[in-house]
Amino acid sequence: MHEILSRVQASGARTFRDGWVEVLGADWGTDEFARRHAEVAALLSETIQQIFALPEAQRVRFSRYAPQWWTAVVQPDAGWSDTGRPARVLVAQETLDHLASAADVLEAVMRGTGSAPAGENLQSIAESCHSWLEILDQTSDAELPSALKSQIVAQITHLLWLIDHAELFGVARVSNETNQVLGSLTQATSLLTGVDAQVGGRWKRAFFGLLTASIVFTAGATQLQTAIEAGSSLAKEIVQVVDDVAVTAE
Template identity: 60%
Template sequence: MESRIPRTSAHGLHDILSGVWRSGAENFRNGWVAALEAEWGSSEFARRHAEVAGLLAETIQQLQALPEAQQARYSRYFPQWWAAVVQPDVGWTDSGRPARVLITQETLDHLASAADLLQGTLRGTTSSPAGSNLEALKESCTSWLELLEQTPDSELAPSLREEITAQIRHLLWLIENAQLFGIARISRESTTVVGALAQASTVLTGQDPETGGKWRRGFVSFIAASALLATGMTTLQTAVEAGTGMVKEIARVVDSVTTPSG
């Protein structure tokens, strides 16, 4: 695997497929084991390979947002990239198919070209983050796990709390594996967590003002950390101010939905 952290999902996909291709393994199975650094048949291997499929899905989605001519150029390679990930027509342990034939150099080059195009076109967004500060986001995730654990059942349904907890743990797992799956996968997943927290905030019972205050502060902190990563803001204060503005807007929307008219 390459030492740099991939900047987009397409870069992450390219680096992993290149890792299989360059592994020198005698079959696809061992090539994937080498690239994903996980034991064949283990839960961790399944989890990592499933994440690779997610990188492919994000890459396709982002390329489909490009101008029509560029879409047409790169969409020709979607089936080849997909086949490289799942290998639907051959056995993964077939000794007659070394990892080297997983994908062609030409197809890898087109994937790298697509990744570079997406990085330049989408820079400063969750699809191509301009920042690299993962510590702030990691700290915010850890704080939220503690806050969720402290939130009483009377304030938030346990099922919803556990769902959000699982999402945050997945985000932490992505941060731990940033060198494998890349910055963009982390940034995009953080927006999923933001949505989950915003939705959960609307159903807090409000019986405990202290809990509500902690949630608001935690929400602003998480949005700030996400903004630092996506936009490349150089100061936390700027990100906090941006986050505060977003919280106010969300609060206005929630009030308009929950407050009876007339």
């Protein structure tokens, strides 16, 4: 969040609009620009949520700046194309400094969680996502309601998009979105009907693969074994539903 606002401020653009266009790498007025700026708003929302999870003294100190950060992102009272408002005045340096301080505290307190993942390699999550898109493409509407399937496909596609743009939006968005996908897949697992043992087994392996990749990425390579063991315990409880569905189908 701090990095994005800093880039807009330092862009040298003549207007807020041009500064955002340069930093987000998308043309003004396009759906891609809207999508990317919405992700910035999502980052701000997550930042505020994380701040409210801090001890009271830190929470009070940082939360008072949330309105200023929000104003920097949306500029509700300013014309984005106003040449009298160059990008350098998007946000006060003091406001940026407080955002940077909040980020440092959050990184220290939440290291190894979805809010501050310790890992760096997103390849395993991306590979699991592509596997899931194949599985869902081969899953009929009779096996899984089409509305839920479409929702999960859209979530996974968005997750892949976030992985491709992790340099801009950060890895915490990837980690948190992965958790959202896992939640949807858990719901879908309980609704699977008419699948045979082979399909159920593939679903189970794919779920475990994404779950493990997510935990390993969040915890970091130095905690690899612990992460896998924790993931195994959780996965066995969740994917048992798939086994039950397969047995029923047989």
